[in-house]
Amino acid sequence: xxxxxxxxxxxxxxxxxxxxxxxxxxxxxxxxxxxxxxxxxxxxxxxxxxxxxxxxxxxxxxxxxxxxxxxxxxxxxxxxxxxxxxxxxxxxxxxxxxxxxxxxxxxxxxxxxxxxxxxxxxxxxxxxxxxxxxxxxxxxxxxxxxxxxxxxxxxxxxxxxxxxxxxxxxxxxxxxxxxxxxxxxxxxxxxxxxxxxxxxxxxxxxxxxxxxxxxxxxxxxxxxxxxxxxxxxxxxxxxxxxxxxxxxxxxxxxxxxxxxxxxxxxxxxxxxxxxxxxxxxxxxxxxxxxxxxxxxxxxxxxxxxxxxxxxxxxxxxxxxxxxxxxxxxxxxxxxxxxxxxxxxxxxxxxxxxxxxxxxxxxxxxxxxxxxxxxxxxxxxxxxxxxxxxxxxxxxxxxxxxxxxxxxxxxxxxxxxxxxxxxxxxxxxxxxxxxxxxxxxx
Amino acid sequence: xxxxxxxxxxxxxxxxxxxxxxxxxxxxxxxxxxxxxxxxxxxxxxxxxxxxxxxxxxxxxxxxxxxxxxxxxxxxxxxxxxxxxxxxxxxxxxxxxxxxxxxxxxxxxxxxxxxxxxxxxxxxxxxxxxxxxxxxxxxxxxxxxxxxxxxxxxxxxxxxxxxxxxxxxxxxxxxxxxxxxxxxxxxxxxxxxxxxxxxxxxxxxxxxxxxxxxxxxxxxxxxxxxxxxxxxxxxxxxxxxxxxxxxxxxxxxxxxxxxxxxxxxxxxxxxxxxxxxxxxxxxxxxxxxxxxxxxxxxxxxxxxxxxxxxxxxxxxxxxxxxxxxxxxxxxxxxxxxxxxxxxxxxxxxxxxxxxxxxxxxxxxxxxxxxxxxxxxxxxxxxxxxxxxxxxxxxxxxxxxxxxxxxxxxxxxxxxxxxxxxxxxxxxxxxxxxxxxxxxxxxxxxxxxxxxxxxxxxxxxxxxxxxxxxxxxxxxxxxxxxxxxxxx
Numbered sequence: 001x002x003x004x005x006x007x008x009x010x011x012x013x014x015x016x017x018x019x020x021x022x023x024x025x026x027x028x029x030x031x032x033x034x035x036x037x038x039x040x041x042x043x044x045x046x047x048x049x050x051x052x053x054x055x056x057x058x059x060x061x062x063x064x065x066x067x068x069x070x071x072x073x074x075x076x077x078x079x080x081x082x083x084x085x086x087x088x089x090x091x092x093x094x095x096x097x098x099x100x101x102x103x104x105x106x107x108x109x110x111x112x113x114x115x116x117x118x119x120x121x122x123x124x125x126x127x128x129x130x131x132x133x134x135x136x137x138x139x140x141x142x143x144x145x146x147x148x149x150x151x152x153x154x155x156x157x158x159x160x161x162x163x164x165x166x167x168x169x170x171x172x173x174x175x176x177x178x179x180x181x182x183x184x185x186x187x188x189x190x191x192x193x194x195x196x197x198x199x200x201x202x203x204x205x206x207x208x209x210x211x212x213x214x215x216x217x218x219x220x221x222x223x224x225x226x227x228x229x230x231x232x233x234x235x236x237x238x239x240x241x242x243x244x245x246x247x248x249x250x251x252x253x254x255x256x257x258x259x260x261x262x263x264x265x266x267x268x269x270x271x272x273x274x275x276x277x278x279x280x281x282x283x284x285x286x287x288x289x290x291x292x293x294x295x296x297x298x299x300x301x302x303x304x305x306x307x308x309x310x311x312x313x314x315x316x317x318x319x320x321x322x323x324x325x326x327x328x329x330x331x332x333x334x335x336x337x338x339x340x341x342x343x344x345x346x347x348x349x350x351x352x353x354x355x356x357x358x359x360x361x362x363x364x365x366x367x368x369x370x371x372x373x374x375x376x377x378x379x380x381x382x383x384x385x386x387x388x389x390x391x392x393x394x395x396x397x398x399x400x401x402x403x404x405x406x407x408x409x410x411x412x413x414x415x416x417x418x419x420x421x422x423x424x425x426x427x428x429x430x431x432x433x434x435x436x437x438x439x440x441x
Numbered sequence: 442x443x444x445x446x447x448x449x450x451x452x453x454x455x456x457x458x459x460x461x462x463x464x465x466x467x468x469x470x471x472x473x474x475x476x477x478x479x480x481x482x483x484x485x486x487x488x489x490x491x492x493x494x495x496x497x498x499x500x501x502x503x504x505x506x507x508x509x510x511x512x513x514x515x516x517x518x519x520x521x522x523x524x525x526x527x528x529x530x531x532x533x534x535x536x537x538x539x540x541x542x543x544x545x546x547x548x549x550x551x552x553x554x555x556x557x558x559x560x561x562x563x564x565x566x567x568x569x570x571x572x573x574x575x576x577x578x579x580x581x582x583x584x585x586x587x588x589x590x591x592x593x594x595x596x597x598x599x600x601x602x603x604x605x606x607x608x609x610x611x612x613x614x615x616x617x618x619x620x621x622x623x624x625x626x627x628x629x630x631x632x633x634x635x636x637x638x639x640x641x642x643x644x645x646x647x648x649x650x651x652x653x654x655x656x657x658x659x660x661x662x663x664x665x666x667x668x669x670x671x672x673x674x675x676x677x678x679x680x681x682x683x684x685x686x687x688x689x690x691x692x693x694x695x696x697x698x699x700x701x702x703x704x705x706x707x708x709x710x711x712x713x714x715x716x717x718x719x720x721x722x723x724x725x726x727x728x729x730x731x732x733x734x735x736x737x738x739x740x741x742x743x744x745x746x747x748x749x750x751x752x753x754x755x756x757x758x759x760x761x762x763x764x765x766x767x768x769x770x771x772x773x774x775x776x777x778x779x780x781x782x783x784x785x786x787x788x789x790x791x792x793x794x795x796x797x798x799x800x801x802x803x804x805x806x807x808x809x810x811x812x813x814x815x816x817x818x819x820x821x822x823x824x825x826x827x828x829x830x831x832x833x834x835x836x837x838x839x840x841x842x843x844x845x846x847x848x849x850x851x852x853x854x855x856x857x858x859x860x861x862x863x864x865x866x867x868x869x870x871x872x873x874x875x876x877x878x879x880x881x882x883x884x885x886x887x888x889x890x891x892x893x894x895x896x897x898x899x900x901x902x903x904x905x906x907x908x909x910x911x912x913x914x915x916x917x918x919x920x921x922x923x924x925x926x927x928x
Binding site: 039050277289295408415419422 | 443444445447448449452459462463465466467469535536537538539540543549550552553554555556557558561562565569866867869870872873880884888894895898901902905906909910
């Protein structure tokens with residue numbers, strides 16, 4: 001009996017009365033060790049790849065790290081830089097000479113733009129930021145769109161200077177076009193009104209802008225110091241060409257894409273030929289065409305700014321690429337959307353504006369932005385027709401006696417600047433894509 | 442309809458306006474529209490040429506040299522960009538964290554910086570950071586050749602061994618073509634067999650074996666037998682019983698004419714062993730060889746014993762006698778190594794810095810774009826496909842080959858084509874490093890010399906347009922063949 005009792009006592013001694021506390025997973029199954037086992041050393045090939053990658057990273061950092069960090073920031077010329085280096089580190093060690101950037105950064109950014117007028121491009125850039133805000137971000141205040149509308153004329157006035165009446169007189173042409181389109185539509189009918197809205201401003205720009213601006217300037221000579229196109233260079237030039245090209249190529253590209261998708265035979269074929277010819281030939285050939293040949297195609301005696309010619313060429317080039325991207329978007333849209341718009345009784349432009357384009361453009365955003373990035377990077381090619389973009393200026397700086405023989409510091413600076421612009425553009429497009437993604441919810 | 446007519450009138454008007462302006466401008470400048478300049482003498486040199494060209498050749502010939510150079514760099518670029526892009530794209534998806542990050546850095550770094558900057562930077566590396574040829578000289582040189590003394594990286598370009606075809610080369614090529622045909626037939630047979638019986642033959646290994654083994658066997662057999670044949674060395678003005686060393690003591694730096702060319706390469710190697718330098722004059726036929734001897738262009742001749750006797754008997758104006766030494770006839774395919782001679786390397790193939798910089802920059806830049814395309818293509822195949830194939834009991838490499846890749850390729854190929862087109866067009870950035878492409882010859886020097894901007898630019902534009910359309914056309918045919926066949 002006692003045996004049984006003691007047995008049961010014995011048994012109950014093994015019944016746990018309180019729960020064991022939770023224990024941490026084994027050291028190999030948690031934290032950094034687990035992460036490393038899963039992500040770096042999950043198999044033998046993986047481990048080899050990790051080691052090789054680590055060696056590559058070490059090799060690169062060991063190669064350029066000390067060179068970059070030990071760089072000299074304060075010197076007047078490359079010889080001085082080398083003297084300081086020998087003093088600091090002794091003979092035989094190579095370090096960067098960042099002094100070329102501190103000495104010449106303003107040329108790389110603004111070119112030969114007069115130094116006391118730097119506030120003008122900076123103000124333009126700030127205004128540009130304000131002007132694009134309502135376009136890029138939905139929650140920016142809407143009245144800012146007024147800034148967007150007048151920005152091109154203000155930017156031209158600020159950058160090139162001269163009389164205020166020139167850009168103002170050009171702007172009046174757009175107001176004229178808008179007025180004709182709005183008020184004469186009932187009298188003339190839509191087709192004639194559209195034609196008039198194109199022809200009248202064109203005639204006005206060709207024949208009246210000059211005299212009107214001159215006359216107004218005679219009445220009230222308001223203006224700021226004029227700056228020539230040849231004084232604009234460096235990143236300012238890249239931004240002006242790139243920015244203008246981007247802004248102008250989008251509407252032209254959309255029109256070309258609509259033309260290529262259109263059922264109207266002549267318009268369709270013309271768009272196809274234009275797009276294929278532009279896309280089939282490298283930009284550099286078009287730039288040479290602009291600098292060598294454009295004078296052949298214009299009335300004898302016409303001679304206008306090389307920069308303007310380059311901008312026109314870059315715009316036409318980019319618009320052909322945009323057209324292809326937008327066409328992809330148009331083609332990707334289900335047929336039902338077109339038919340639905342037609343069945344609502346919308347006319348062609350209404351259906352495009354209200355139904356088709358908003359969706360098609362949304363689909364094409366990644367393509368459009370990558371075309372823009374490409375266009376911005378391609379602005380470096382203008383160096384070959386004699387404009388001084390950042391790369392052109394790096395050559396000019398190298399040609400001076402102070403900085404003869406310097407390479408990497410300039411390349412790295414220019415590369416980083418371009419990288420920041422392009423990378424932020426691509427990040428913006430990814431953000432926009434996510435924001436506009438309404439499908440599959 | 443009204444709109445079409447109005448558009449037509451506007452376009453015709455625009456074209457008429459442009460044409461009238463052009464005619465007017467041309468007549469004011471006293472120029473006409475004429476392509477006759479193409480048959481005039483070019484008068485400039487081109488440092489890299491794939492076909493015969495001298496400065497006496499015509500402008501059309503110069504344009505052809507430029508076109509071939511453009512196509513060369515475009516082809517090499519597409520090849521390397523594809524390899525780099527596929528590797529980077531696959532590695533970016535790798536489970537290995539650090540490798541994935543490294544590839545992201547590569548892709549974002551190259552995509553967001555202008556190509557021009559990369560070309561100039563790589564060119565600067567090639568010219569600034571590499572040793573000069575004279576650094577290779579001496580007993581304890583500052584620089585040395587790599588890969589078994591066969592490749593020299595210098596600031597004048599990279600020198601690599603060049604292939605020299607000897608006797609029996611034809612046999613080698615024929616064997617290779619035959620094994621290609623055999624591979625094709627075997628694959629077809631294996632496919633039919635699998636369709637009929639379900640049995641899977643080891644296609645990859647058999648193909649690989651057929652690709653290498655027969656050609657290698659022929660090469661080795663020929664090298665072991667015919668290549669050992671000794672050919673006499675005939676020298677101009679040599680006495681009976683003279684050795685090669687005695688002869689070259691009197692004739693420094695002799696020129697060699699030899700059939701086959703491999704014998705000349707072997708002879709020059711022998712000469713180098715006794716401290717002599719020789720130059721090789723290329724000859725095609727024994728008649729060529731004889732005339733070169735007679736004109737004194739070469740003083741040493743190597744040819745088969747029988748032909749040598751007729752040559753000694755038949756040669757006029759000079760006395761030709763065999764030396765004591767003989768030389769190996771040579772293998773069907775030999776490689777002539779670059780050798781340091783004077784201030785530069787001689788022999789071998791010189792890849793100029795301009796070509797290397799342009800090629801590498803184009804490949805690295807386009808490779809970054811291709812990596813993104815490949816990555817997107819692989820991600821586009823839904824995971825269910827892989828899982829379903831696994832559930833059917835397929836092994837992972839079969840899943841990759843039969844399920845994932847065929848579907849991914851459909852997504853990858855159209856954007857890949859446009860990257861190839863971009864690369865071809867971007868090769869016009871050759872202007873940054875002075876590579877003589879078609880833009881530099883036809884669209885550059887020729888225009889400057891003849892003043893024919895309109896015609897030159899028109900031809901240049903046409904070339905690029907036709908090339909683009911041709912690449913797009915070929916690739917579209919391929920694309921159609923791999924496309925999903927619906928309904």
